Amino acid sequence: MACPECGSDVRPLLTIDGSEWDGGSGSWRPVEDAGYTGLHFLGPARATQLNIGRGHSLQLYVCTASYDHPHVQNMQ
Template identity: 35%
Template sequence: MVGDDEYVPEPCILHPEPVTEHEYIGLLDPGLQERIYGWEDGQAEADDFEDAEPPRYQTDLSTAPGWKIGGYATWETSDPYEVVCDCGTPMNPLLTIASTEWEDETISWTPVEDRHLAEESEANTPTRVTVGRDGSLSIFTCPSNPTHAHQITLQ
């Protein structure tokens, strides 16, 4: 007995795919952040995107939304911080459980085969799991000793 149906995944088919994502912008070197903001400003001024929004680092290239193994953690509701094991070792994301599979602000992470469904909320939540207030739960592990206690973040 789980106690709440919102924590029990709806049976669905899993189609894993490798993606390349990048660290949350707030954890990057300040000089690199400035270069990224400059690139975004240049994209916004370009006429190459006519009806579409130009890509942005945080929503289009950084942390991928949805359920994932590994990758980078998102820090959408708090300032970013390093998750550290009791032994002092920085921890790595093991698993992220998300309320949605893609972001409403951009289609860049929406699978090509699902883009025609992008406006349907049912398509964006195939597991029917809601984490917190439509957020993401990341589970972190210690890379130096997998028997050390896991830690979680809720964003």
């Protein structure tokens, strides 16, 4: 991705996700939630109570040339 103002590279600033972990089907889970076996997003995995675009995460990026340039958004 590139800055819409000047075309420079952007770097990650912030990621906002609707879940703390993936509900048990993937890479990691807090030790405290090891007993959770469901594959749906209930319980501790949804503790953030956010719903971003049907379960996606929102990422914001900043221009490497100037912080005054507009942020770049990406939803995955």
